[in-house]
Amino acid sequence: MPNRLWILVKGELQRLNKYNMTSVSILVAFIWGVMLFFVNADILATLLPIVILLDATMMSLMYVGSVMYFEKSEFTISTMLVTPVSNSELLLSKLLANTVHNIFSSALLIAVFVLIKDVQIHYFLITIGIIVATLTHTLIGIVMAYFSKDFTGALMIVMTFSLTMMTPYTLLMLNIIQGEFWEIILLLNPIQAASEIINAGFVGFQITYKYYLSLGYLVFGSIILYIFYALPKFQDYAVKNSGV
Amino acid sequence: MFKVENLKYSYPKGESDVINDISFDIAKGEIFGFLGPSGAGKSTTQKIMIKILENFEGTIYYNGKDITEFSDEFYEDIGVSFEMPIHFSKMTAMENIDFFLKLYKNKGDIEALMRRVDLWEDRDKMVGEYSKGMKIRLNIVRAMLNNPNMLFLDEPTNGLDPMNAMILKDMVREFKEAGGTVFITSHIMSDIDQICDRVAFIVEGKIIEMDTPRNLKIKYGKRSMTLEYKENGETVTVEFPLDGIGKNEEFLNLLQTKKIETLHSGETTLEDIFIKVTGVQLKDAE
Ligand SMILES: Nc1ncnc2c1ncn2[C@@H]1O[C@H](COP(=O)(O)OP(=O)(O)O)[C@@H](O)[C@H]1O
Numbered sequence: 001m002p003n004r005l006w007i008l009v010k011g012e013l014q015r016l017n018k019y020n021m022t023s024v025s026i027l028v029a030f031i032w033g034v035m036l037f038f039v040n041a042d043i044l045a046t047l048l049p050i051v052i053l054l055d056a057t058m059m060s061l062m063y064v065g066s067v068m069y070f071e072k073s074e075f076t077i078s079t080m081l082v083t084p085v086s087n088s089e090l091l092l093s094k095l096l097a098n099t100v101h102n103i104f105s106s107a108l109l110i111a112v113f114v115l116i117k118d119v120q121i122h123y124f125l126i127t128i129g130i131i132v133a134t135l136t137h138t139l140i141g142i143v144m145a146y147f148s149k150d151f152t153g154a155l156m157i158v159m160t161f162s163l164t165m166m167t168p169y170t171l172l173m174l175n176i177i178q179g180e181f182w183e184i185i186l187l188l189n190p191i192q193a194a195s196e197i198i199n200a201g202f203v204g205f206q207i208t209y210k211y212y213l214s215l216g217y218l219v220f221g222s223i224i225l226y227i228f229y230a231l232p233k234f235q236d237y238a239v240k241n242s243g244v
Numbered sequence: 245m246f247k248v249e250n251l252k253y254s255y256p257k258g259e260s261d262v263i264n265d266i267s268f269d270i271a272k273g274e275i276f277g278f279l280g281p282s283g284a285g286k287s288t289t290q291k292i293m294i295k296i297l298e299n300f301e302g303t304i305y306y307n308g309k310d311i312t313e314f315s316d317e318f319y320e321d322i323g324v325s326f327e328m329p330i331h332f333s334k335m336t337a338m339e340n341i342d343f344f345l346k347l348y349k350n351k352g353d354i355e356a357l358m359r360r361v362d363l364w365e366d367r368d369k370m371v372g373e374y375s376k377g378m379k380i381r382l383n384i385v386r387a388m389l390n391n392p393n394m395l396f397l398d399e400p401t402n403g404l405d406p407m408n409a410m411i412l413k414d415m416v417r418e419f420k421e422a423g424g425t426v427f428i429t430s431h432i433m434s435d436i437d438q439i440c441d442r443v444a445f446i447v448e449g450k451i452i453e454m455d456t457p458r459n460l461k462i463k464y465g466k467r468s469m470t471l472e473y474k475e476n477g478e479t480v481t482v483e484f485p486l487d488g489i490g491k492n493e494e495f496l497n498l499l500q501t502k503k504i505e506t507l508h509s510g511e512t513t514l515e516d517i518f519i520k521v522t523g524v525q526l527k528d529a530e
């Protein structure tokens with residue numbers, strides 16, 4: 001019943017707003033914006049894709065982590081379990097709402113810099129890049145919430161993941177690691193793959209097979225993670241955090 | 245309506261059975277009380293019956309059909325209130341209720357329910373600003389908003405003042421009169437003694453006794469008469485067996501010659517019976 005999914009998504013978005021997550025993400029976008037505003041055009045060209053990448057990946061993990069933490073602390077998930085809503089509707093609505101919400105700040109940044117700094121982008125490719133990267137990382141964030149016991153726990157997992165994944169990304173970017181072999185292997189890192197598809201949205205980026213590899217990996221990886229892990233484990237997670 | 249057969253359950257990480265082979269059934273239109281001390285397994289049983297906990301042993305039927313065969317449509321039919329009130333604290337009461345109401349096909353009369361628990365005037369307040377009692381009352385509205393056929397109420401009177409507890413009990417009674425069936429738990433016997441058609445005593449995951457409150461009182465009640473009278477400025481208490489009291493010389497003599505202060509038949513409370521039957525004190529430390 002898609003109608004019910006829509007009600008759930010609307011509810012989640014309404015709550016993100018009520019719980020001030022929306023204000024936080026606007027604030028973060030604003031801070032990024034101010035930071036980028038004062039750098040010169042050359043640095044902006046390198047920095048903007050990185051900021052968009054961080055926003056779509058690490059920030060997505062953080063946001064969804066906090067949202068699920070709020071939810072756990074209020075035990076509202078148990079009430080959801082005793083409504084006619086199915087687990088897949090619940091999980092999907094959470095994924096969609098948080099993705100929409102997390103895309104919002106990236107979109108805001110892009111829009112601002114296109115307008116005021118004349119950044120050149122491929123609208124279609126950047127849209128695809130941001131949506132896929134955000135969706136994937138929001139899903140990863142949901143799965144991480146399954147494993148975390150409390151807020152500090154959640155933060156630790158997100159931090160560990162981000163550091164572990166950002167390190168090879170940075171090494172590659174700084175040419176400390178080189179060669180096609182590593183470039184391909186490291187695409188297994190979702191942040192690396194996300195970087196590939198987000199960079200493709202900026203004019204001047206060479207699209208190679210690595211782009212399609214990354215896109216396919218993130219899309220199918222997410223589908224597999226959703227079907228074979230996130231959904232089957234949802235009931236367990238919900239019951240464990242129902243608090244009653 | 246509900247039939248539980250040889251139910252056993254242990255939590256994934258717990259070693260021993262929290263629910264240890266219990267069986268009971270609840271007839272349509274009945275208020276079934278599940279009474280026992282904290283930790284007895286009341287909430288666990290409710291969570292199994294409402295399909296939150298899976299992997300139990302035994303069979304549970306709802307309207308003759310195994311509950312594991314029901315889809316989520318099962319929840320159109322039932323209303324649940326958990327032990328602690330659960331709401332989105334940063335939303336108003338009405339926003340909470342409206343959100344949940346949209347998820348059901350059946351929609352109850354929210355205004356009537358909210359007025360009944362005296363929350364209508366405060367409907368636009370944030371739930372976070374509600375008092376504990378108000379949250380509990382809102383919980384009842386949430387449980388009943390889909391006009392369910394069956395209600396599951398886990399310790400619904402816990403934390404309510406006597407007046408609101410009375411309103412709640414009236415609501416449960418009216419729900420039954422309108423054809424509803426109720427599963428209600430409590431660790432405070434006196435609380436739901438008067439409204440239950442039948443009660444089960446549960447201790448450490450086992451049902452020790454199950455009957456109507458009246459039958460239990462007849463079966464276990466003390467048949468006696470207690471008399472208090474004044475003598476030399478002091479109160480003296482004496483107890484007489486109820487059988488043959490009309491011919492009990494000593495009793496009749498006291499009635500005629502002493503200044504009687506109180507006279508009680510040995511009406512035993514369900515709580516006394518519980519202690520007698522199970523050997524377990526009910527009131528917990530909280
Ligand atoms: N999530 C859980 N994991 C492990 N043990 C639990 C859990 N919830 C309850 N228990 C244990 O199960 C027993 C029954 O608990 P419960 O059903 O909540 O009792 P009641 O509602 O009668 O107070 C208790 O010993 C409790 O410690």
Ligand SMILES: [Mg+2]
Nearest residue numbers: 286287288327
């Ligand atoms: Mg309990």
